[in-house]
Amino acid sequence: MQKKWWKEAVVYQIYPRSFKDSNGDGIGDIKGITSKLDYLQELGIDVVWLSPVYKSPNDDNGYDISDYRDIMDEFGTMADWEEMLAEMHKRGIKLMMDLVVNHSSDEHAWFVEARKSKDNPYRDYYIWRPGNDGKEPNNWESAFSGSTWEYDEATDEYFLHIFSKKQPDLNWENPKLREEVYDMMKFWLDKGIDGFRMDVINFISKVDGLPSAPNPEGKKYVSGHEYFMNGPRIHEFLHEMNQEVLSNYDIITVGEMPGVTPEQGILYTDEDRNELNMVFQFEHMDLDSGPGGKWNLKPLELADLKKSLSKWQTELEGKGWNSLYLNNHDQPRVVSRFGDDKQYRVESAKMLGTLLHMMQGTPYIYQGEEIGMTNVKFSSIEEYKDIETLNMYKDKVQENGEDPEKVMLSIYTKGRDNARTPVQWDATAHAGFTTGTPWIQVNPNYTEINAQQAVSDENSVFHYYKKLIQLRKQHDIIVYGSYEIILEDHNEIYAYTRTLGDEKLLVITNFSGETPTFTLPEGLSFTQQELLISNYDVNHDEKINKFALKPWEARVYKLA
Structure with a gap:
């Protein structure tokens, strides 16, 4: 397996509108990001993925771009952006920009x-x-x-328009359009950026003729994703993009790819195929969705999570590369979703971080994840801002007469605004995000959960994430070791090993508020054990053949 800097990196996603406001207009901006780079440097991250900051009428929070070569007025100027990039590079932080080229704005x-x-x-x-x-x-x-x-x-x-009617799809069949896109990518790379995260990039090739989708239930509209997801020319387009642009720079690339399978993931990320470094897949993000889709709630079954993550770990091994994430700007807060955001918020946030950062792949941290930010419950639909949420509510409640309380429960659990409430910097008004009125309300729990508190408390989620990042830099096995699940059928413990040469890591996580007993599987023998990290105080010499785990406990051992 080839060593690469982007395999060893840890990425931090910034959603600029909600990160930090520098001028009191209630909207996060570029100067706000620059003002917090020391905080990111202290955390130890290597790369910032910046969600779109381009000119946009903001129909879908910047994912509708009206000028690919300019900065949104609300976020600042190109000079502000250039200063931010210079300050990042000064601190050894690289910048990955969002590339949104499945569609533009209708105002482009x-x-x-x-x-x-x-x-x-x-x-x-x-x-x-x-x-x-x-x-x-x-x-x-x-x-x-x-x-x-x-x-x-x-x-x-x-x-x-696969998304909003203000987001018309670009026609990738047109070579002139592709040339324009590649030229625009070079514009940003020549300014010094270090890579691209590519929005729904596996949607750019559509099936000839754009046929109607099968509709056995006779609905008015049905998903046509089989006609535009991973379409007939997708590999040709990405290979061309690689030849024309990506291969000429030492950069990080990740493609957001809903509906991608591990087999397809290998085709997109195999280094010999010259397409992308890694993909964002969504399989594990759909495990708590019922047959009716994301808003149809069902509890997560740990067996499903093990099966999904293990499949991607093992099938891409040596053939492609995983991106590792549990949060982003489109997903609810993971500590509320898969953890316990009440009694064991700190412990479960650390456990979830451990599970992810010890796997093979490049880890992504979403802003606020490193302090254990939680989902929010706004009191009425009027307080929500997300176009997907508002359209769904209108469709279900106003047009189809569904129970508003039930629909609101889905929004509290799965709505994208959960991730978009402002970063909680301190306990002052509006969590220190702005001196004005924030564009979306701050989560009221900011007085207890905020970055200032977390940085000053050595036992906080922040310091735990800092240690997870440091460990990755110190131990090649965390980056390059092969993955193997153990105790596969246990319904509370998720445990696995990583192996590199004669080194072994043992990762043990308890996905419950109970105290299950961990029993070392036969055949896992060792003479020495070193506890690398844990989210509770642990006796380092404790025999690990059999012991009771505390609620939401996580431990990582290096065995020899």
């Missing part, structure tokens, strides 16, 4: 031109179709509910 100059006439030179930068007997060209449902097609009166055609 290309689309403004494209909708002027059918023979406009930019028309073919997007995907247009005539109607089908006065209806949409097909029956695909948008990720944000409703049709994926929007009628454009001026030219009497529909344009495709």
Whole structure:
């Protein structure tokens, strides 16, 4: 297995709107990020992944870009951005920018031109179709509910938008469009950035003819993902992008890829294929969703989590590379989701961090995760901001008469705004995020849970994450060792080993508030044990053949 800096790195995701506001307008900004770089340096991270800061009308919080080469006014100026990059590099922190090229904003100059006439030179930068007997060209449902097609009166055609109607899909079949994208990527790389996280990049190739999806239940709209996820030319496009752009720089690349399998993950990340370094897959993020999708709640079964994570660990071993994450800007807070955010918030946050950071792959920390931030319960739907959440509520409650309390429970559990409440910096007003009125309310628990408290407390989640990051830098086995699950059928303990040469790591985590007994499997023999990290005080000399775990306990041993 080849050694690479991006395999050894730890990435920290910043969602700029909610990170830190420097000018009192209630919106996080670039100067705010620069002001907190010492904090990130102390944590020990290597790379910042910055969610989009480009010019945008903000229909989907910056994932609708109107100018790929400029900065959103709310976030600051290009000079602010350049200063931030310089200050990051000064501290040994690399910058990975978001690349959003499945779609643009409908306010992008290309689309403004494209909708002027059918023979406009930019028309073919997007995907247009005539109607089908006065209806949409097909029956695909948008990720944000409703049709994926929007009628454009001026030219009497529909344009495709897999997301919001203000996010028209780009036409990757057009070589001129691809050239424009590659040119824009070089623009940022030549400014000195260190990589790209690529938004829904496996959606860029669509099946010829854009056929309607099977619809046995006769719904108005149904998911058409089999026609645009991992499409027929996706590897050709990514290989071309690699040849034209990525291979000319020493950078980190990760593709966000809903619906990707380990077999496909290998094709995207095998170093000999020259596409991407790693992918974000979502299998483990769907394990607490019922048959009705994300809003249909069901409890996580530990057996499912073990099966999913182990499959990705073992199948990509030596052939591709995993990205490791439990939180991001689209997911609820993991300590509320898979841990216990009440009695054992600190312990379960540390346990979940241990589980993740000891696996093979590049770990990603989402802002606030390192202090154990939790989900939020706003008192009414009016306080929510996320387009996906608001559309779902309108669809279920206002249009289909579902019980509002039940729908709100889904939002409290799974809504994207859980991740988007402002970072809790200290116990002053608005958690020290802003001196103004925050764009979205702060979680009221900021007086107890905040970065200032966490940095000053040696037993905090922050200091535990700092140690997890340090261990990764000190022990090659954590980065490169092979993974093997043990006690596979235990319904409270998730334990596994990592092996590199004659070294072995033993990772033991308790996914419950109970006190199950850990029993060392036969065949796992050793003469020496060294406790690398634990979230409770442990007697270092304690025999580990058999012992009771405390609630949400985590331990990592190096065996020899």
